[in-house]
Amino acid sequence: MSFPTEDPTGHRNPAGLLLLTFLSILLAASTSFSRSIFVYTSEPNIRVCLTESRPSLTIHLGGNYRLTYQGIGIAVLENASISFRFSLQGTPVASLPNQQIEFFSPITIEPADTLGPMVTANAADGITFNYQTYPGKFEIIPENNGGFRLINSVPLETYLRGVVPNELVNNLRPDELQACMAQAIAARNYAFFRMSDVDSFANGPTSKGFDVYADTRDQVYSGIQRYKSLADSAIQFTSGMIVEYEGQPARCFFHSTCGGHTEEVQNVWQGQPALPYLQGVSDMDSATGEPFCIYNPRFYWTVSFSGHELNRLVRTNLGMANPMFASRPVKGNVDSIMILDRFPSTRVDSLEIKTDNDSVYYVRGDRTRYLFKTSIGGILRSSMFKITVFRNYGGNIRKIVIKGQGNGHGVGMCQWGALGMSRLGYSYKQILSHYYPGTVVKKVY
Numbered sequence: 466m467s468f469p470t471e472d473p474t475g476h477r478n479p480a481g482l483l484l485l486t487f488l489s490i491l492l493a494a495s496t497s498f499s500r501s502i503f504v505y506t507s508e509p510n511i512r513v514c515l516t517e518s519r520p521s522l523t524i525h526l527g528g529n530y531r532l533t534y535q536g537i538g539i540a541v542l543e544n545a546s547i548s549f550r551f552s553l554q555g556t557p558v559a560s561l562p563n564q565q566i567e568f569f570s571p572i573t574i575e576p577a578d579t580l581g582p583m584v585t586a587n588a589a590d591g592i593t594f595n596y597q598t599y600p601g602k603f604e605i606i607p608e609n610n611g612g613f614r615l616i617n618s619v620p621l622e623t624y625l626r627g628v629v630p631n632e633l634v635n636n637l638r639p640d641e642l643q644a645c646m647a648q649a650i651a652a653r654n655y656a657f658f659r660m661s662d663v664d665s666f667a668n669g670p671t672s673k674g675f676d677v678y679a680d681t682r683d684q685v686y687s688g689i690q691r692y693k694s695l696a697d698s699a700i701q702f703t704s705g706m707i708v709e710y711e712g713q714p715a716r717c718f719f720h721s722t723c724g725g726h727t728e729e730v731q732n733v734w735q736g737q738p739a740l741p742y743l744q745g746v747s748d749m750d751s752a753t754g755e756p757f758c759i760y761n762p763r764f765y766w767t768v769s770f771s772g773h774e775l776n777r778l779v780r781t782n783l784g785m786a787n788p789m790f791a792s793r794p795v796k797g798n799v800d801s802i803m804i805l806d807r808f809p810s811t812r813v814d815s816l817e818i819k820t821d822n823d824s825v826y827y828v829r830g831d832r833t834r835y836l837f838k839t840s841i842g843g844i845l846r847s848s849m850f851k852i853t854v855f856r857n858y859g860g861n862i863r864k865i866v867i868k869g870q871g872n873g874h875g876v877g878m879c880q881w882g883a884l885g886m887s888r889l890g891y892s893y894k895q896i897l898s899h900y901y902p903g904t905v906v907k908k909v910y
Contacts, residue, residue, distance in 0.1 A: 505657075505909060505910045506910055507910055508621055508622055508704075508705065508910055509620075509660065510618050510619060510620055510621065511618070511619060511620075511621050511624045511656055511659075511660055511676050512616050512617075512618050512674070512675040512676045512677075513616065513617045513618070513619070513624065513675065513676070513677055513678075513686055514614060514615070514616055514673070514675045514677070514678050514679060515594060515595075515599070515615045515616070515617055515679050516594070516614065516615050517608065517612065517613075517614040517673075518608060518610055518612035519612050519613050519614075519615070520550070520551065520611065520612055520613075521548065521549060521550040521551070522548070522549050522594065522615060523546060523547070523548040523549075523594075524546070524547055524574075524593065524594045524605075524615075525544075525545070525546045525547075525592065525593040525594075526542055526543070526546070526547070526574070526592055527544060527590050527591050527592065527593060527598060528543065528544070528576060528578075528590045528591065529541065529542075529543045529576065529577040529578060530542055530543070530574050530575065530576060530577060530592070531574070531576075531577045532561075532572060532574050533572070533573040533574075533575075534566070534568055534570070534572050534573075535570060539572075540561055540564075541577055542561065545561070545562050546562075547559060547560065547561055547574075548560045549605055549613050551607075551611055552567075555611065556569075557569065557607035557613070559572060559605070568607065569607065570606075570607075571604045571605060571606045571607075572604070572605045573602065573603070573604050574592065574602070574603040574604075574605070575601075575602040575603070576601075576602075590689075591689050592617075593688075594615060597687055597688035597690065598688045598689045598690060599617050599619075599627070599688045599689065600619055600623060600689060601617055601619035601620075601623065602617070602618040602619070603615065603616065603617055603618070604616040604618070614673075614675075616674070616675050617679075621653065621656060622700055622701075622704055624656065624686060625649055625652055625653060625656070625700045626692050626696065626700060627686045627687050627688060627689075627691060627692070628652050628656075628684045628685065628686050629645065629648055629649050629652055629693075629696040629699065629700060630687075630691050630692065630693040630696045631684070631685040631686070631687055631691065632648050632652060632684070632685075632719075632880065633645060633648055633880060633884065634884070637693065637695045637696070638888070639695070640887060640888050641695070641884050641887045641888060642695060642698065642699060642887065643883075643886075643887040643891060643892050643893045643896060644883035644884045644886065644887035644893070645695055645698075645699035645887075646699040646702055646703050646893035647878065647883050647887075647893040647896040647897050648699070648719070648878075648880065648883065649696070649700045649703045650703050650706050650707060650708060650717075650893070650906060651708065651717040651719050651877075651897070652684055653703070653706065653707055654707050654708050654714060654715060654716075654717040655683075655684060655717060656676070656677065656684070657707060657714060658714065658716065659676050659677050659683060660676045703893070705908050705909055706906050706908050706909075707906070707907060707909055708897055708901055708904045708905070708906060708907075709904060709905055709907045710740075710741065710742045710901070710903055710904045710905075711903075715742055715904050716740065716743065716877075717877060717878065717901065718730070718743065718874070718876040718877035718878075719876075719877045719878040719879075719880055719900075720872070720873025720874050720875055720876060720877065720878075720879060720880065721761070721871075721872035721873040721879075721880050721881060722758045722761045722763075722764060722846075722847070722870075722871045722872040722873060722879060722880070722881045722882070723748050723756070723758055723871055723873070723875050723879035723882055724748075724758070724764070724847055724849045724869075724870040724872075724875070725747070725748050725749060725756040725758070725849075725870070725871070726745055726746070726747055726748055726749075726809075726810040726811065726875075727745050727746050727748060727810070727875050727876065727877065727879060727900065728745050728808065728810050728812055728831075728874065728875035728876055729743065729744050729745045729808070729876075730743035730744075730876050730877075732745075732808050732810075732812070732814070732830055732831075733831045733874045733875065734831070735829060735830060735832075741902070741903055742901040742902055742903050742904050743876055743877055743901070744902070745808070745809065745810045745875075746899065746900065746902060748879055748882045750885070750889070756882065756885075757879070757881075757882035757883075757886050757889075758871070758879050758880075758881035758882035758884075758885055759885065760881055760884060760885050760888070761872070761881040763846075763872065764870055764871070765868070765869075765870050766846050766868075766869055766870070766872075767866065767867065767868045767869075768837070768842065768845070768866075768867050769864055769865065769866045769867070770837070770864060770865055770867075771864045772798075772799070772857075772861060772862040772863055772864060772865075775799050775802070775862060775864075775865055776798050776799055778836065778837055778838070778839070779795055779799055779818060779826075779836065780794070780795045781838075782835055782836050782837070782838050783795055783818075783826060783828070783836065785835050785838070786828045786832045786833065786835040786836040787826070787827065787828050787829070787832060790826060795820065795824070795826070796820060796822050796824045797820030797821045797822035797824060798820060798821050798861075799818060799819070799820055799821075799862060800819050800820055800821040800861075800862070801817075801818070801854070801862075802816070802817070802818050802819075802852060802854065802862075802865065803816070803817055803852070803854075804816055804817075804851070804852060805817050810849070810875065811849055812830070812831075812847070812848040812849045812875060813830070813833045813848045813849075813850065814829065814830060815827055815828070815829050815830075816828045816829075816833045816836070830848065831848050831874050833845070833848050834846075834847070834848055837867065845867065845869065846869060846871065846872040846873075847869055847870065847871035847872055847873060848869075848875075849869050849870055849871045849875070850867050850868060850869030850870075851867070851868050851869070852865055852867050853865065853866045853867075853868070877900055877901065878896070878897070878900040878901070879900065882900070883896045883900070886899065893906075
């Protein structure tokens, strides 16, 4: 999505404040292209960070692999395990089956037959790390902080095979192929932005020597075992295709469930410029009068908190929900909490909190979700919600009940809505033009 998108099943963890800073830079950059950032004439490779700052790691080679250090071949291994650790003296050490090697710059591991594990769907071929098996080329990089970074380099379309199945429901139906094709294109757009100079920013992946993380900081990328035939078909049918607006690549945000209406990008990430193709659109099916995303079994949701829990959440989360209060501790107990304004989509625009010592606090837009963040449930599913307050006989808040609909920030393509449109016979181009108005699909390689 994700940026890191929130999975339609609701199991993805949302990103935090760092992501918002990241988005600020990206959105500003995406509005000021003087030329297209995509200059690929053939399929590029993408560099994925599987882990970093790890004190030790072990990988298993499934197949025949060549190890190279500083341009010199050091071993050819087949179906072997290799571990990496730091010695007591702080020296990086690679433990191979019959030797140990000290190294101070990256070790490269690539298939001895580059036509093998690079493209295979056989889980026995590839490199296994943390119970996932990945294709392609790898680098183990010793870091100055005493950890290791593991980078997986694969062709972009192969990368998407490990991404798209994570972005939609696990068992897609044949009539959801068009939604899967739309998701493949949106995910490709995202990857291209992350691989471009436009996405360069301080301390980000570009400066670290890779393009994307393999988790919710970018798009969740898993191994060969997660490949799905329908997703593979969608990727193949749309190979090299991206979404463009007026000749420039579009910023294709997406989310799980819009709840009936998507949101304007500037309303979700405050202070960001409006983008014509990221304005709120109705997701209502004119034939049924219901949202396209109503198929999500978790379309409606309810959470409740006791008065004691509410006080704890406000004290703990207010600084995260509104950074201007980060250094100002909440005084008193919550006396009232109410929604002041809503956007046209009905998502919350501003929320007011008053305490019993007359202090007043405000939270805006999508950040209201972070006010109710718990260690178990995460943030609220969406900012499209209502609050009901229940008081005891003394007039103090006994509990609040929050009822909402949708899941995610609401910007761009609604993934469950895309599934609904696909079931109703809409094409992938119609789905993309619905959620990104004014855009067109173009094949760039």
